[in-house]
Amino acid sequence: MDVHLTPNMEMYLKTILEIDLEGSEARVKMIADRLGVTMPSVSGAVDNLRKKGLVGHNPYGKVALTEEGRIVALKVKEQNDLLYRFLREVLGVPDRIAKEDACTLEHVVSRTTLNRLSRFLEFVQVCPLGPGDIVADFVNWVNETDQARGAQPQQERTAS
């Protein structure tokens, strides 16, 4: 019981969970469309996950998470949510980018760091140190310094 999955396999699992949470049946085509891959790729991946006991699937049928698969998928989703919230709520990263980054990071960040991140989110929200809202302060500070730096634009727009 410690399935170690590649990032891609985790993505398949998470996608199946998401479809499931929306109340739909996970079909190969649907998964393919969401992940932007072709159906044969999904067929292969599903077979892989089936062999690992994480999904149930008979040919031409729907794909369903097993008990264990669901646990793994939920863990991935949790990690995604945590990272997304941090990027959005603390760093103020634009929504689209926060989603993309969270989706990449969810597979590779250590448990330890995630736990710390979770604590940090809690911390800035409960904000047990008084009136100051750290996040708001950060946003204000960024805006102010952005203005002040108007002249010397740092290396924000990097050469491409």
Add this chain to the structure above:
Amino acid sequence: MDVHLTPNMEMYLKTILEIDLEGSEARVKMIADRLGVTMPSVSGAVDNLRKKGLVGHNPYGKVALTEEGRIVALKVKEQNDLLYRFLREVLGVPDRIAKEDACTLEHVVSRTTLNRLSRFLEFVQVCPLGPGDIVADFVNWVNETDQARGAQPQQERTAS
């Protein structure tokens, strides 16, 4: 001039830079040892980078960054440093894990997020909002709540 490299190629490049910064010649074996791969793997990677114009190398010779390779490698290293500092200094992640995570993340985090992260680091250090040191406060708060939660251990030690 916008070489897009895989994470692995970036790692090779960064490793060569590091050896260089230590004042040594980058030899295939040295790179292999540092990255924990075999020499043939390095041979292949170096050839790859040479074809992209990022390193110079003639057979049985040393590997040296080109002008452009150096720029890319420095960028990667910068990203690593930034992430490492954030993990260590803000989140308080243990050193070894911070290094590992930074090394993974350096290749996959968006420029936007890195810029935000950089600003955040600046922010918590300049700490323009008064006496409170956010990081110290965070550490204290974690310790306090850790204690308070002694009974219900959360899900810290995850099943393995």
Add this chain to the structure above:
DNA sequence: AGGAGCTATTAGGCCAGCCTAACTTTTACC
């Protein structure tokens, strides 16, 4: 100078993931 031993390269194989093309099954509609 010549051979031992280290360093490096080439050759060839494996795995994960993706693709297209071709085939099969299911579905849905007339």
Add this chain to the structure above:
DNA sequence: GGTAAAAGTTAGGCTGGCCTAATAGCTCCT
């Protein structure tokens, strides 16, 4: 109920990255 379209699978090929085994080149020491 038969047939066309959609969904799914199988086959085969590609890339990146790693490995081992075998070969080739360097270096150094006697």
